[in-house]
Amino acid sequence: MILYPTLREAAKNAKVPLIGAHRGVPNLHPENTLVSFQAAALLGADFIELDVQLSLDNIPVVIHDETINRTTSGTGFVSDLSFKELQHWGPIPSLDEVLADLGKQVYFNIELKQSHNDKRMLDAVLALVRSHGLQEQVIISSFHHDLLYQLRLLDQHILTGVLFEKLLPNAAAYAKRLTANALHPYFRLVNRQLALECREADLMIFPWTVDRGCNIHYFNAIKVTGIITNKTDYAVQLLKKDR
Numbered sequence: 001m002i003l004y005p006t007l008r009e010a011a012k013n014a015k016v017p018l019i020g021a022h023r024g025v026p027n028l029h030p031e032n033t034l035v036s037f038q039a040a041a042l043l044g045a046d047f048i049e050l051d052v053q054l055s056l057d058n059i060p061v062v063i064h065d066e067t068i069n070r071t072t073s074g075t076g077f078v079s080d081l082s083f084k085e086l087q088h089w090g091p092i093p094s095l096d097e098v099l100a101d102l103g104k105q106v107y108f109n110i111e112l113k114q115s116h117n118d119k120r121m122l123d124a125v126l127a128l129v130r131s132h133g134l135q136e137q138v139i140i141s142s143f144h145h146d147l148l149y150q151l152r153l154l155d156q157h158i159l160t161g162v163l164f165e166k167l168l169p170n171a172a173a174y175a176k177r178l179t180a181n182a183l184h185p186y187f188r189l190v191n192r193q194l195a196l197e198c199r200e201a202d203l204m205i206f207p208w209t210v211d212r213g214c215n216i217h218y219f220n221a222i223k224v225t226g227i228i229t230n231k232t233d234y235a236v237q238l239l240k241k242d243r
Helices: 007-013 034-043 083-089 095-102 118-131 145-154 171-177 192-200 213-221 232-242
Strands: 018-022 047-054 060-062 107-112 138-142 159-164 182-185 226-229
Touching: 018 034, 018 232, 034 047, 034 095, 034 232, 047 095, 047 118, 060 095, 060 118, 095 107, 095 118, 107 118, 118 145, 138 145, 138 182, 145 159, 159 171, 171 182, 171 192, 182 192, 213 226, 213 232, 226 232
Parallel strands: 018 047, 018 226, 047 107, 107 138, 138 159, 159 182
Antiparallel strands: 047 060
16 A cells, blocks of 8 residues: 555544554564564554664664663663674564565654764664655654754654653643654643644644553544554554544
């Protein structure tokens, strides 16, 4: 399936929140792996949320933690290991592989994890997104908000999202100052007022780790742009009658 609408158009025209698969479907498959992302697409996710860090040889790789200790059979920092070494210890895909495999099936929320090697990471990720022709199918987010500002200096059009897990006063105004396009708050920080402020400021809003049915229904009712969930299968089932 070729995605003719841009991510912004898809969000604007959706009848219910877009469903984002948090690291794929970690309740069914290992997180941040190709099999997990492929499963998310088959289940009906609108976009995949994935985490990117830079390997020792400057290859953007898809893994959440700074180390490989939790998710592989090896140990060590991602930034201290080459891509070949990382693959030896576990199923860690490159961003290039993921975009090539799923770029015409789903949208992407690419979270930049590292705050060091800023310029190299930004250049590498932007180059891959452009090479796959996915500039309008992607939103790039980070807890490191200075990265989002640097990214905007490099690209005036790609969508960016401000990630936060603690109360952020005047969040919508803050995002506008960063020239960001979206807020990505921890779901407990989101209420009807914040959703309204985002709509009025022409900002998208994507609460994350929305896994319970009551929260999925609530965010549908207050019209958030999308939800990021660990339970894609469950979210699709709850919202499919309204899609």
